[in-house]
Every structure is written in C-alpha cells, then in structure tokens.
Amino acid sequence: MYAQNVDTGVKKVRGADEMSADEAAFQARIDEGIKIEPKDEMPAAYRKTLIRQISQHAHSEIVGQLPEGNWLTRAPTLERKLILLAKVQDEAGHGLYLYSAAETLGASRDDMQADLLSGKAKYSSIFNYPTLTWADIGAIGWLVDGAAIINQIPICRCSYGPYARAMVRVCKEESFHQRQGFDIMHTLCNGTEEQKAMAQDALNRWWWPSVMMHGPRDGDSVNTAQSMQWKIKLFTNDALRQKFIDQTVPQADFLGLTIPDPELEWNEETGHYDFGEPDWDEFWNVLKGYGPCNQERLQARIDAEEGGAWVREAAEAYAEKQAARKAAAAA
Amino acid sequence: MTEAPNMDNARYEYLLQLGDSDLILGQRLAALCGHGPALEEDIAMTNVALDLIGQARFWLSYAAELKGEDADEDTLAFLRDAPAYRNLLLVEQPNGDYGQTIVRQCFYDVWHFFVLQALMQSTDTRIADIAAKSIKEVQYHVERSGDWVVRLGDGTEESHRRTQAAVDKLWRFTGEMFRSSEAEQALIESGVAVDVATLYEPWHAHMQALFEEATLTLPGDQPMQTGGKAGEHTEHLGYVLAEMQHLQRAYPGARW
Ligand SMILES: [Fe+2]
Ligand SMILES: [Fe+2]
Ligand SMILES: [Fe+2]
Numbered sequence: 001m002y003a004q005n006v007d008t009g010v011k012k013v014r015g016a017d018e019m020s021a022d023e024a025a026f027q028a029r030i031d032e033g034i035k036i037e038p039k040d041e042m043p044a045a046y047r048k049t050l051i052r053q054i055s056q057h058a059h060s061e062i063v064g065q066l067p068e069g070n071w072l073t074r075a076p077t078l079e080r081k082l083i084l085l086a087k088v089q090d091e092a093g094h095g096l097y098l099y100s101a102a103e104t105l106g107a108s109r110d111d112m113q114a115d116l117l118s119g120k121a122k123y124s125s126i127f128n129y130p131t132l133t134w135a136d137i138g139a140i141g142w143l144v145d146g147a148a149i150i151n152q153i154p155i156c157r158c159s160y161g162p163y164a165r166a167m168v169r170v171c172k173e174e175s176f177h178q179r180q181g182f183d184i185m186h187t188l189c190n191g192t193e194e195q196k197a198m199a200q201d202a203l204n205r206w207w208w209p210s211v212m213m214h215g216p217r218d219g220d221s222v223n224t225a226q227s228m229q230w231k232i233k234l235f236t237n238d239a240l241r242q243k244f245i246d247q248t249v250p251q252a253d254f255l256g257l258t259i260p261d262p263e264l265e266w267n268e269e270t271g272h273y274d275f276g277e278p279d280w281d282e283f284w285n286v287l288k289g290y291g292p293c294n295q296e297r298l299q300a301r302i303d304a305e306e307g308g309a310w311v312r313e314a315a316e317a318y319a320e321k322q323a324a325r326k327a328a329a330a331a
Numbered sequence: 332m333t334e335a336p337n338m339d340n341a342r343y344e345y346l347l348q349l350g351d352s353d354l355i356l357g358q359r360l361a362a363l364c365g366h367g368p369a370l371e372e373d374i375a376m377t378n379v380a381l382d383l384i385g386q387a388r389f390w391l392s393y394a395a396e397l398k399g400e401d402a403d404e405d406t407l408a409f410l411r412d413a414p415a416y417r418n419l420l421l422v423e424q425p426n427g428d429y430g431q432t433i434v435r436q437c438f439y440d441v442w443h444f445f446v447l448q449a450l451m452q453s454t455d456t457r458i459a460d461i462a463a464k465s466i467k468e469v470q471y472h473v474e475r476s477g478d479w480v481v482r483l484g485d486g487t488e489e490s491h492r493r494t495q496a497a498v499d500k501l502w503r504f505t506g507e508m509f510r511s512s513e514a515e516q517a518l519i520e521s522g523v524a525v526d527v528a529t530l531y532e533p534w535h536a537h538m539q540a541l542f543e544e545a546t547l548t549l550p551g552d553q554p555m556q557t558g559g560k561a562g563e564h565t566e567h568l569g570y571v572l573a574e575m576q577h578l579q580r581a582y583p584g585a586r587w
Contacts, residue, residue: 065365072361076578076587077405078354078388081361082381088364089377096370134578134587184587192585300366308368310493311429314486321485 141181350390484545506555
C-alpha cells in the first residue's frame with residue numbers, strides 16, 4: 001500500500017522455540033498487545049523494518065501531494081479549490097507526523113529525504129500515475145484515499161506506539177478526503193454527458209492502479225508473515241485488497257459507473273466479489289521507476305529541495321547570528 | 332471607467348478590488364503547494380493561500396449580490412477576463428524565487444493589514460464585518476512574511492542578494508496600493524472605503540523599520556506602474572486566468 005513491499009530482512013519467521021530469550025520476551029509483549037515505545041528494547045530487525053515502512057509511508061504522503069497539486073490552480077470553483085488546497089496540505093502534515101514517528105526510532109529526516117531523492121527509498125506506486133482531468137481528483141480521493149483508509153485503520157492498532165498514534169490523526173483526515181473525492185465524482189456523474197464521461201474515464205485509468213496499491217499478492221511471503229508476527233501489519237495485502245473491492249463496487253454502482261474488470265462478479269458463496277488479476281508487470285515496472293510519472297515526481301521533489309536550499313541555509317545562518325547576538329548581549 | 336460611477340456600481344467595483352487581489356495572490360501561492368523549500372514552510376504558505384482565497388470568497392460573494400442576476404462568487408472569479416479584474420499589479424507578479432515570493436507577500440500583507448484595520452470602521456457594516464473576520468488571519472500573515480524578510484535579508488550573502496533583488500524588482504508595483512481608483516474616491520466621503528493615500532505613511536514606516544532589521548535597502552522614489560484597479564494589467568494576469576478559468580471556460584454552464 002503506501003508501504004507496498006517492505007523488506008523485513010528475515011529469511012524465515014521463527015517460532016517461540018527458535019527465539020533467544022530477549023526475542024521471546026519481546027514477542028510475548030507484542031502478543032499481549034502491549035505497545036512498544038521508543039525507549040523500549042526492540043530487535044534490530046523490528047526497528048529497521050519499521051523505519052523502512054514508516055519512511056516509505058511518509059514519502060508517499062509527500063510525493064502524494066504532487067498529482068493532486070497539479071490541479072490546484074485549475075480547480076473549477078473557489079470552494080473546490082479551497083478543499084483541494086486543504087487536502088494537499090493535510091498530506092504534507094501526514095508526511096511530517098510520519099517522519100517524526102520514524103525519528104523516534106533513530107532515523108533522521110535528512111537521511112530519509114536524501115534516500116527518497118536518490119531513488120533508494122520507495123514510495124507508493126499510485127502516485128506515479130498522471131492526473132489528466134479534474135475527474136482524476138475525484139477518483140484519487142474516492143479510490144486512493146479510500147484504499148489508504150482501509151490500510152491505515154488497522155495500523156492505528158499496530159505494535160509501535162508512535163506509529164499507531166500518528167495513524168489515528170491521519171485516518172481522521174483521510175476519511176474526509178475520501179468523502180470529498182466521492183462528492184466530486186457524484187457531482188460529475190450527475191452533470192453533463194461530458195462530465196459523466198470524464199468520471200468514467202478517470203475510473204478506467206485509476207481502478208487497476210488502486211487495486212495494486214495494496215501491494216503484491218502475499219503468497220507465502222516471509223516479509224508479510226514476519227510483519228504480521230510483529231503486528232506492524234495486521235492484514236495481508238490480499239485481505240486488504242478484497243476489503244477495498246467489496247467496499248468500492250457498491251459505491252461505483254451508486255455512481256452509475258462501470259468498473260473496468262470483466263471478471264468482477266459477486267460470489268454468493270464467499271460473500272465477496274471475485275475479480276480479475278491486475279497487471280503485475282506494470283506494478284513492478286512502476287515500483288522500479290518506469291511508471292508514467294516517476295521521473296516527474298522525483299524531479300519535482302529534487303527541484304523543491306535544491307531550489308529551497310538557499311532559503312534553509314539563510315534561516316540557519318540567521319538563527320546562528322541571533323544566538324550569537326543573544327550570547328554577546330548576555331555576556 | 333469614463334463616467335462617474337453611481338454608488339452601487341462603485342461599491343461593486345470596490346469589492347472586486349478587494350476580492351481580486353486576495354484571489355490572485357492566493358492563486359499564485361496555491362501553485363507553490365507541494366513545492367516549498369521545507370515541509371513546515373509548505374504547510375504555512377498553504378495556510379496563507381487558504382486564508383486569502385477564503386477572504387476573496389467573502390468579498391466576491393458580496394459583490395455578486397450587488398450585481399444580482401445569476402452572479403455568484405464563481406461567475407465573478409471564473410468568467411471575467413483580465414480587463415474586468417481589479418487586482419493590484421503586485422499580486423499577479425510571478426512567484427519567482429522564494430525571495431520574490433516573500434517580498435511580494437510582505438508588501439501586500441502590511442498594506443492588507445492597514446486596509447482591513449481601517450475597513451473595520453467602514454460605514455458599510457457588511458464590509459466592516461468581513462474586515463473584522465479577516466484581520467486576525469492577516470495579522471499572522473504580516474508576522475510571517477516580515478519574519479522571513481528579516482531571515483532572508485540578514486541570512487547569508489546569497490539570500491541577502493536575492494531578497495534585495497526582489498525588492499528592487501517589485502518596488503515599482505507598490506505605488507499603486509496608495510492611489511485611489513475612481514470607485515474608491517466615490518466611496519471615501521461616505522466612509523465606505525478607506526482613503527489608501529493615508530496608509531502610505533504607516534506602511535512605509537513599517538517597511539523602513541523592517542528593512543533596517545533585515546539589512547535591506549528600501550528603494551527611493553521612482554516611477555510607479557499602475558493600472559490594475561482599472562483593469563490594465565501586466566502580461567502575467569492573462570496566463571493566471573487562462574489556467575484558473577480553464578474548466579469553466581471549456582465546459583460552459585457545467586456544475587462542479
Ligand atoms: Fe495522507
Ligand atoms: Fe496515507
Ligand atoms: Fe489523503
């Protein structure tokens with residue numbers, strides 16, 4: 001999802017009998033539902049995996065500002081412009097909370113950001129798709145924020161305290177985003193023929209990327225199993241994807257839109273929708289940097305960082321001068 | 332305007348002046364969202380954009396009521412072309428580097444504050460109410476942009492150079508802020524509008540103190556560019572509007 005493919009660094013998930021005393025004690029705390037706090041002892045792999053997961057999530061929030069930011073200057077009404085501005089601003093705030101949560105584990109924000117800009121760190125594949133029409137802003141709120149909520153509500157109960165608490169704040173705002181996105185779609189679907197076509201086109205382009213947002217099929221992924229044992233992931237990618245589809249199909253029906261999956265069908269027996277297989281080659285390509293907008297997204301972040309360097313340096317230099325003046329005055 | 336405007340027309344024009352400057356500056360700032368020099372700064376600058384566009388909605392809604400017919404804040408924002416826009420030339424200037432963004436903001440914020448402070452006493456209670464609602468936000472804008480002018484001016488050699496260049500570049504747009512349009516002149520006596528000429532001194536004094544702290548030099552007298560309040564804009568506004576109005580123009584009559 002926002003952290004789609006987090007390496008835990010383990011080859012095999014160990015049972016209690018294979019753990020050291022420290023590891024077993026740590027696992028017992030997690031199993032009892034006791035939150036791990038920054039000062040607590042924790043296995044190095046747990047710390048490292050969490051830093052990876054939280055920083056990927058933070059990067060996704062920051063890069064996630066860009067596709068929607070693309071329509072800030074073109075929002076069709078003043079009210080829509082304000083709502084979109086507030087939303088894109090929220091995403092920057094989410095990035096901040098998450099960087100702070102990662103910092104409690106000993107990561108530095110500068111290092112994390114450097115990893116993003118160098119391409120070493122990943123962010124969600126979804127933000128590498130273009131926003132071509134206003135309906136894309138509706139589709140992102142409805143589908144992408146919708147998928148984010150499904151992923152993030154369980155993380156509010158994850159084992160690491162600061163991450164769980166950051167997620168509580170984030171989730172409240174994400175559900176507002178989702179409602180706003182749905183409202184844009186609803187307005188379009190009740191508008192002119194051109195607007196309806198715009199909404200359908202946006203769904204056609206955003207559906208599969210949204211389905212892939214939940215990450216690759218888990219299969220017998222060691223990383224999934226390990227993360228679930230640590231309770232930093234509470235459901236498998238496949239379970240979250242199913243939940244997303246089950247939740248979204250009736251909403252698309254309500255809007256009068258057609259989901260572009262001929263295999264999509266309600267299954268009485270399972271009580272879930274059956275659905276077709278996403279194009280996983282496309283997913284891996286986007287993750288490796290070959291999506292439609294990877295270059296533009298990263299370049300925008302690099303430009304902001306480089307273009308702002310002199311501003312940050314000035315602020316630092318001024319703070320130093322002020323401190324020196326204060327010290328001189330006190331002496 | 333060739334003939335002397337009647338009172339309602341003058342009031343309508345005046346509300347456009349107030350609303351358009353807020354809107355165009357908000358629109359300029361909105362383009363920076365997600366591209367700021369630091370995350371915290373991005374969030375803070377977006378707050379200013381939110382405030383300004385929010386205030387523009389108050390002014391334009393009131394203007395639309397006076398206009399009647401089917402006018403509303405959106406028809407005024409999205410269906411007027413550049414010659415009908417009444418904003419100051421200053422606010423339509425490009426974001427440039429962050430020094431230019433901040434200097435533009437600072438010039439406007441301080442002027443904006445003094446205007447609203449005076450308008451809180453407007454004999455038009457609706458105008459007075461909007462001014463009272465807005466001034467708290469603008470007080471914060473003044474502090475923030477002033478703070479940055481000082482940090483950039485007295486920061487590094489590079490930041491000083493860039494910021495001074497921005498001041499020198501934008502100074503020619505400041506004169507317009509203190510020259511009343513015909514609409515304003517028609518409303519001063521009745522106490523609806525503020526006589527902006529009276530704001531020059533406090534504005535200039537504020538700038539002088541601020542620039543001294545920032546180790547920046549205020550330019551002296553020079554010929555000023557004017558025309559915004561009469562709809563004669565710089566080349567930039569046409570592009571700002573082309574982008575902002577794109578959907579409303581491409582799909583006439585659609586609801587969004
Ligand atoms: Fe978010
Ligand atoms: Fe998120
Ligand atoms: Fe969101």
